[in-house]
Amino acid sequence: MPDSSGPDFGNHETDINYLPYTDEVKAKTDHLYPKVANVIPELEWRAHAPFIAAINDLKKQKNAVILAHNYMTPEIFNCVGDFAGDSLQLAKEAARTDAEIIVQAGVHFMAETSKILCPEKTVLIPDLRAGCSLAASITGEDVRLLKQKYPGAPVVTYVNSTADVKAETDICCTSSNAVEVVEYAAKEFNADTVLFLPDQYLAKNVAAMTDIKIVTWAGACEVHERFSAEDIREIREGNPGVIVLAHPECPPDVLAEADFAGSTSGMSNYVKDNQPDHVVLITECSMSDNVALQNPGVNFVRPCNLCPHMKRISLPKILRALQTMEHKVEIDPEIIDKARVAIDRMIALPLVRQSMYTHERAPEVAAIEARV
Numbered sequence: 001m002p003d004s005s006g007p008d009f010g011n012h013e014t015d016i017n018y019l020p021y022t023d024e025v026k027a028k029t030d031h032l033y034p035k036v037a038n039v040i041p042e043l044e045w046r047a048h049a050p051f052i053a054a055i056n057d058l059k060k061q062k063n064a065v066i067l068a069h070n071y072m073t074p075e076i077f078n079c080v081g082d083f084a085g086d087s088l089q090l091a092k093e094a095a096r097t098d099a100e101i102i103v104q105a106g107v108h109f110m111a112e113t114s115k116i117l118c119p120e121k122t123v124l125i126p127d128l129r130a131g132c133s134l135a136a137s138i139t140g141e142d143v144r145l146l147k148q149k150y151p152g153a154p155v156v157t158y159v160n161s162t163a164d165v166k167a168e169t170d171i172c173c174t175s176s177n178a179v180e181v182v183e184y185a186a187k188e189f190n191a192d193t194v195l196f197l198p199d200q201y202l203a204k205n206v207a208a209m210t211d212i213k214i215v216t217w218a219g220a221c222e223v224h225e226r227f228s229a230e231d232i233r234e235i236r237e238g239n240p241g242v243i244v245l246a247h248p249e250c251p252p253d254v255l256a257e258a259d260f261a262g263s264t265s266g267m268s269n270y271v272k273d274n275q276p277d278h279v280v281l282i283t284e285c286s287m288s289d290n291v292a293l294q295n296p297g298v299n300f301v302r303p304c305n306l307c308p309h310m311k312r313i314s315l316p317k318i319l320r321a322l323q324t325m326e327h328k329v330e331i332d333p334e335i336i337d338k339a340r341v342a343i344d345r346m347i348a349l350p351l352v353r354q355s356m357y358t359h360e361r362a363p364e365v366a367a368i369e370a371r372v
């Protein structure tokens, strides 16, 4: 299990950091460069292209797919990722892929989710240290103790959690379906209180959208909790008319300043559908590059909070994973069986809402904090 503080788990740094840019590489990758040319200069592309060519060749030979989270850097997201999306979309792709090998270009909990959904497949994480501060904030034992304290309350767990925690969970959720899942859990388990773990801010933002009583945990995303309401006000002052989109892992007062809140794909879809003149994505840095590439007419204001765990994934490490079949994600089969129930329940729910709220509803978010 990775640790968000990033100690070395015997993970090898990649042996190959340089491959030559040959005529063969050029022939194999020239068609991909236009996808990223707006954010990757040609000189830098020549460093990436040999890895992209080698990864795409190996993927075919080995019947592998790469699932790329929206926070991956543009050369991964656009040039080697077979499927890209938010946590929910990647979990759904993992569940339906025919490939024998899944390389998770994301963090460890995402790779665990893929393994839980496809225990018979080989799931590789290119760097074992790609953890998550939310997943590291709570253990299965913590959940067992909480269940004793709140008997009868169903456990809804954000997918940003370890397999052990998911195994103690009734139903998982992601940022794109959290409200629906909480309401489903309360109804299904005939309860007026739901344990919502481990993200305290997502819990508060969800509580603003439902009458179900929510008990939460003190976990937080180290990237999103750094944004403040003051940051948003400064961005608006410096960029009149800017549309502010925020991830619901941000604190409620940040969401209260935003025009829209949604999962990483929810924000991406907002830009695609509305084509605002100026937009700012209050989330991890690489999202803006990827969304900007898909929406060349939109101007982006770019405050930059990097996720150090997501950024451990690089092209050389993806290549190494495919060459050496390291690092395989292994989970105790008993844990897989239990955790799978919670993930399957989530996947079976129809997704009716992609956003947490729009601007008109923001004041409710600020008011709800006291209730959580």
Ligand code: 13P
Pocket: 070, 085, 086, 087, 088, 160, 174, 175, 176, 221, 247, 249, 262, 263, 264, 265
């Ligand atoms: P999404 O489910 O919105 O992709 O979020 C995952 C994540 O880790 C955000 O920090």
Ligand code: SF4
Pocket: 107, 131, 132, 133, 134, 135, 160, 221, 222, 223, 224, 249, 284, 307, 308, 309, 310
């Ligand atoms: Fe975890 Fe935050 Fe990084 Fe997402 S951005 S993986 S929640 S630390």
